[in-house]
Amino acid sequence: MTTLPTYEVVESAVRLAGRAPSLHNSQPWRWVFDGYQLQLFSARERMLPATDTLGRQMIISCGIALGHLRTALAAAGWRIFLARFPDPNRGDHLAAIRFTPAPIVTDAERDRAAAITQRHTDRLPLAPPNGWDEFEIVLRSTFDPADGVLDVLPEDKRPQLARASELTASLRRYDSSYQHELRWWTGHVVADTGVPAETLISPEERVGVPVGRTFPAADIGPRRPGAVDQATILVLSTGTDQHMDLLRCGEVLSTVLLECTLAGYATCPLTHLTEIPRSRAVVATLTGRKQLPQALIRVGTAPESADRPTPTPRLPLADILELTGPGAEARTLP
Template sequence: MTRTTVETEIIAKAIHLACRAPSLHNSQPWRWVLGHAAVDLFADHERVVRSADRSGREAIISCGAALDHLRMAMAAAGWRTNVDPFPNPSERDHLASVDFTPAHYVTSAERDRADAILSRRTDRLPLQAPSQWESFEPVLRRTLDHSKATLDVVADDARPSLAEASRLTESIRRYDENYRDELHWWTRRFSLYQGVPPSALVSERERARVGIGREFPTTQHGRRRSDIAADHAKVLVLSTHEDTRADALNCGEALSTVLVECTTAGLATCTLTHITEIAEGRAVIQNLTGSSAFPQVLIRVGTAPALDEAPSLTPRRPMSEVLQIRR
């Protein structure tokens, strides 16, 4: 297929949206190189959160989400993306090479998805049950490429077991000083464009009502959403057949799809990975879902109170740090 050169400004705007993808501790472990007719995506191994993500699996998941965000952004701009994954076997950090062909038209759904990228937030507070879930779940499943990842929904009555797995995960790491130091480093107050800002963290009481969140350093927030006594979000599990780098990249693309589709439906989301970082946690998830597939990511999906003020966007690295133009 003949490659088509797209204006630099169009691709730069799409990469700007792609970098709104979620990443572990907002570490943003990606690097983009724009050539004459293609964009290359690299994992930035210097930004891997080593103690939580020893294999670099979650960094690749984050890059997969950014790759799918790029696809959505380019679709809204009138371009179809063609992805060549892992094009250079001798360079492990080279995750994908992407080129583009003109689209015949742009649908309203494609525009809505691109708009939703900027609307999505990670909501760590308790959530109400997702509205009209019974009718939305089949729609969500149809949007997924099931060759990339499978989707399971944890039964509501299994929530206590999931909370116990979360506590087990944290207890195993209680005396891991490197892990704790990393948590504090990525949530420090003086960071300008990376890490988790204080406004996105929760107090001890707020976290206790959710029950399955990562134990970040707590904040001095009061009892926000005090009318929600316990979290009623649905918990989704994205799994892959194996645990290869290709599986992680595929899972990241599926994660992007789920988050954006939920956002367009007016639902709040929170991505969770701490339980899947250890074998014991993954075993609990497999038992709850009845699947032998490799659990990669959990996602809380619910409804935030209508009168809640939308939190500010979390910071992102400047484009000068993540995009290199070689035209």
């Protein structure tokens, strides 16, 4: 029996992992495969220092990619063993990954892997997620609560959350470093990173989603005229801001997004409410917990008539994966 995945298997899994969402599609990850183990590193050159001052979102993004990788490999017939932060002298070395063949690949594993390419961020107003109460029970069974605490915000907390979002936008309005970074990374794509203009929302559409980040306005006609967001809002929190907790939080976020996609829901991760201490404190108060909010997720139902957007560009495989093992020199990555 083969005890190691081929280069082709690893390349395919890393390519799918690269579909993970990240702050402004910055894709702050780098992988190295030596034929035996796969290493995950954070790519600090793609960190957004004005927005993500301490690099929390960079590590969470890498955790989402790590969760996507696990999902992709499971569908390909491989289980993984993770050593998180294996080198105490290298804070950018997030994980060392070993492999073992899986005895079986289930339909559920294949379906979750397929959800990686089906998932996309929907910033427009959403209808309520049908069947949420039953789905929430299933969702909570798919991850370890020690890795992340998931709260569903009650409907009556939404106005307070909207005010916190408005506060965040107001505090950022005259932050020239933040505004420059936001405009550099959004509204266009540079070298396969950044947020395309067609995925943003117009000023009219923004009125319907008062908890969303204030992006540069898109010059797009109304796509869901008069719609007001009724999405369920989830809050994912951790006990600390230590890097281990952040990485595990990202892995949970991967699971949540993919399971919601499988259930037919549209999703939109939100992190602007956790970037500034004052708005983050408001979110923590709304959950009623001592844990630290790391990300919020809008989960809802998109109209059946909604056009599926063009997939957001991703970096070429050669920019995120390095092969160093035997025979690697004979391979050419796209």
